[in-house]
Amino acid sequence: MTGTSQKSRRELIQRPKGTQDLFGTEVERWESVESLCRLHFQNAGYQEVRTPVFEHTELFERGVGEGTDIVNKEMYTFEKSERRLSLRPEGTAGVVRAFIEQGMARWPKPVKLYYMGPMFRYERPQAGRQRQFHQVGLELFGLDTPAADAEAILMAMRLFEQLGLPNLSLQINNIGTAECRERFKAGFKALLAPILTQLCLDCQTRYGSNPLRMLDCKNPGCQAIYAQPDLQAFLQTDFTSEDCQAHFAELLKLLDALKVPYHRNFMLVRGLDYYTKTVFEITSTNLGAQNAVCGGGRYNTLVEDLGGPETPAIGWALGMERLMALVGELPVKPLDYYLVTDQHAAAFDLAEQLRAQDYKVEVDLSGKGFGKQLERAAKLNARQALILGSAEVHSGEVQLKNLASKEQRVVPYALLLQGNPE
RNA sequence: GCGGGUGUCGCCAAGAGGUUAAGGCCCCGGGUUGUGGUCCCGGUAUUCGUGGGUUCGAGUCCCAUCAUCCGCCCCA
Numbered sequence A: 001m002t003g004t005s006q007k008s009r010r011e012l013i014q015r016p017k018g019t020q021d022l023f024g025t026e027v028e029r030w031e032s033v034e035s036l037c038r039l040h041f042q043n044a045g046y047q048e049v050r051t052p053v054f055e056h057t058e059l060f061e062r063g064v065g066e067g068t069d070i071v072n073k074e075m076y077t078f079e080k081s082e083r084r085l086s087l088r089p090e091g092t093a094g095v096v097r098a099f100i101e102q103g104m105a106r107w108p109k110p111v112k113l114y115y116m117g118p119m120f121r122y123e124r125p126q127a128g129r130q131r132q133f134h135q136v137g138l139e140l141f142g143l144d145t146p147a148a149d150a151e152a153i154l155m156a157m158r159l160f161e162q163l164g165l166p167n168l169s170l171q172i173n174n175i176g177t178a179e180c181r182e183r184f185k186a187g188f189k190a191l192l193a194p195i196l197t198q199l200c201l202d203c204q205t206r207y208g209s210n211p212l213r214m215l216d217c218k219n220p221g222c223q224a225i226y227a228q229p230d231l232q233a234f235l236q237t238d239f240t241s242e243d244c245q246a247h248f249a250e251l252l253k254l255l256d257a258l259k260v261p262y263h264r265n266f267m268l269v270r271g272l273d274y275y276t277k278t279v280f281e282i283t284s285t286n287l288g289a290q291n292a293v294c295g296g297g298r299y300n301t302l303v304e305d306l307g308g309p310e311t312p313a314i315g316w317a318l319g320m321e322r323l324m325a326l327v328g329e330l331p332v333k334p335l336d337y338y339l340v341t342d343q344h345a346a347a348f349d350l351a352e353q354l355r356a357q358d359y360k361v362e363v364d365l366s367g368k369g370f371g372k373q374l375e376r377a378a379k380l381n382a383r384q385a386l387i388l389g390s391a392e393v394h395s396g397e398v399q400l401k402n403l404a405s406k407e408q409r410v411v412p413y414a415l416l417l418q419g420n421p422e
Numbered sequence B: 001g002c003g004g005g006u007g008u009c010g011c012c013a014a015g016a017g018g019u020u021a022a023g024g025c026c027c028c029g030g031g032u033u034g035u036g037g038u039c040c041c042g043g044u045a046u047u048c049g050u051g052g053g054u055u056c057g058a059g060u061c062c063c064a065u066c067a068u069c070c071g072c073c074c075c076a
Helices: A003-012 A025-043 A057-063 A069-073 A092-101 A146-162 A178-198 A201-209 A211-216 A220-226 A229-236 A242-257 A320-326 A344-356 A370-379 A390-395 A413-418
Strands: A054-056 A077-080 A083-087 A111-120 A132-141 A168-174 A276-284 A292-298 A313-319 A337-341 A361-363 A384-388 A397-402 A408-412
Touching: A025 A111, A025 A132, A025 A146, A025 A320, A054 A057, A054 A092, A057 A069, A057 A083, A057 A092, A092 A111, A092 A132, A092 A313, A132 A146, A132 A320, A146 A168, A146 A242, A146 A276, A146 A292, A146 A313, A168 A242, A178 A201, A178 A211, A178 A220, A178 A229, A201 A211, A211 A220, A220 A229, A242 A276, A276 A313, A292 A320, A313 A320, A337 A344, A337 A370, A344 A361, A344 A384, A344 A413, A370 A384, A384 A390, A390 A397, A397 A413, A408 A413
Parallel strands: A337 A361, A337 A384
Antiparallel strands: A054 A083, A077 A083, A111 A132, A132 A313, A168 A276, A276 A292, A292 A313, A384 A397, A397 A408
C-alpha cells in the first residue's frame, strides 16, 4: 500500500464532523429510553408519525422562518433534478406538512402525534450540540385550550421525572399573537430608542429586524440595560391581549394544581418564527452551555401558513443527546446462558427454545476447546454455561454450570425448558 | 464564521533534543485439544494526527494544516 492511499484511507474512515457512532451499552441505554418514551406517549393516546429525513427546502423556509439562523446558515441543502431539498433541521415543519397532506385535519380533534429521529444542522459542534443530532417530539393539533398546553408540558415533565433527571427547571412565558408582538415592539423600541447606541452591535441590528430576540442577548452590558426597572416594568406588564393573558393564566393555574413547578421567564423568547402565546423551555444546570433539554410552544398559525386549514397546535422537542447526558445508569439485560458446545445442530435448537422463553442466550461458534469456550462465557458475564457435547446429546441432557459458584449438574433438556432450574 | 485547550498502539498513558518509543488494560496464541474468570509464558506502534522546517541528531523546538474538545453565535 502506498503512502497516499494510506492517507486517503485514513480520511475515509474518519466520520464527518459533528456526527457520532453509537454502539455497545450506549445503544442499549438509548433503546431503553426510546421505548420508555414510546410507552409514555402511547399510554396518553399519542401516535407515532414517521416523516422523511429531507423535505423541500421551501417547507423549512416558510415553516421555520426565513429570518432564522436555522434556515439562513444551518441547513444542509442539495439539488436534484431542479428541486431544492434540505435535510430536516427540526421536526415540526415535516409533521405539519404530513398533517396537511394526509388529511389529518379531518381526523377527530385533537390529533396527537409524536416522532423521533435524526435532525441536521450545520453548526460548530460543542457540548450538547452536534451536526446530526436526535430529537423526540410531540405535537398536539386542533385545540387552543389551556388544557392542551398543560397536557403537552405535563407530558414532558412527567417523562423527565420518570427518567429521574436532575436539576430541571421549567421556564415558561407568553409571547402572545403576532398583533400582540407588534404592539410590544412599538413600545419596546420607543423605550430603547434614546439609548440604542449603548447596546451591542448585534442588538442594534436586531432592533430593526427582530426586537424580541434582543432579550436573549448574552452581552452583560445589554443584559444590564434590559434588567433596568423601567424596562422590566414594561416587559412584565404583559403586552399581550386579554385573550392571551387569560389563556396563560389558566395554564399556570393548571400547572399549580398539578404541582408542576415553573419559572415565569419574561426574557424567554424562542428562535423559531412560528411560536404564538405559550412558549417554554426545560433546562438543567447539569448540562453545558447548551442547557435546554426540551423546548417548545404553541404555534397557532403555522398549519395555515403552510397551506392547511386554520388549526391551532402546540408541541415540543427534546434533544436525545442532551437527555442521555442527564440519564443515569440503566440496567442492561444480562446474558442468561452461554452454550459451550461442539454439537451445533443440537445447540442451536436448544438456544432457540430458550430464547422463545425470553432468555438471553449465546451459542459458541468458535469450534475451540471447551476450556476456551468457558473462558469466553466468563468474559461475557454469563450467569450460567450450558455444556452440550456428544455425550449430552446422546443422553438428552445438558451440563448446567453456574459460573459464579462453579456448581455444575446434569439436567435433562425437558427440565431445563420447563423452568429455570437454578 | 470567530476564540481557547488537546493530539504517542483499540483504550489509559510515560517520555522535558541524543543509543533499538516505558508501563497498564483490552485483544490474540500457548501452558491446559470436555471445564472458565486467578496464575505463568509469548505476541501485537520501523513510529509519535499530517506536511514542511531548524539541527550532526526531533515524539520532544518552529511553521502550516487536519481532527477533536470547550466557548461565542444560535438552538434540542
